[in-house]
Amino acid sequence: MQKILRKKEVREITGLSDTTLWRLERASKFPRRLRLGAGAIGWLQEEVEGWIEEKAAERGAA
DSSP states (O other), X not given: OOOEEOHHHHHHHHOOOHHHXXXXXXTTOSOOOEXXXXXXXXEEHXXXXXXXXXXXXXXXXX
């Protein structure tokens, strides 16, 4: 079963601001948010964790 992370959790996990999350999403460099309802959004935990792992791998390759 997949878990949905809310914005606060994503900010805590990634250390990114709301604006940076939005910019990365617009540039297709971060997983796209899910609209959960009126005014409610979230991200799939698996996708966010994959993004973090990708960033860590890039750091290791540099």
